[in-house]
Amino acid sequence: MNDNDEKTILRIIHYCDKIDSHIDYFGDDRELFLENEHYQDACALVIIQIGEFVGRLSDEFINEHSEIPWTDIKSMRNIHAHNYDNVMFDTLWVTIKRDVPELRDFLQKLI
Structure with a gap:
């Protein structure tokens, strides 16, 4: 792994951790997530950054x-950055609860 990749991985891990912070702040509740635009926006922005x-x-x-x-992962970023009206927030919830932690765990093993 080159130095740029290592720095990039550390940034991705940082943004994965931000998802956890948002969940801690807003609550670990799918229905709340689906009803709260601020929660959705906060998590979508982090997904954009990860992408x-x-x-x-x-x-x-x-x-x-x-x-x-x-x-x-890059496609998810593009959906949130360029096609926000068509975002499926159920899918975003699964992403932040399952996929982001898996990505973080994988990357942490490489550092």
Whole structure:
């Protein structure tokens, strides 16, 4: 792993941790999430940031770790950044509760 990838991974982990902070702040409740636009917006912004940083990872790193759905992560970023009216917040909830922690755990093992 090169230095830029390592720095990028640390930023992604930071944003994964921010999701936990938002869940702690707003509450670990799906219905509350689906009803609270501030909660949704806070988490969507973090997903955008994670996608931005994934886009900065080297092709070599991406290819070495193909078990992670990097393209899906970037696609989620694009949906939230450019097509917000069509965001499915049920999907975002699953992402922040399941996928983000899995991504963080995977990346932490590499550092």
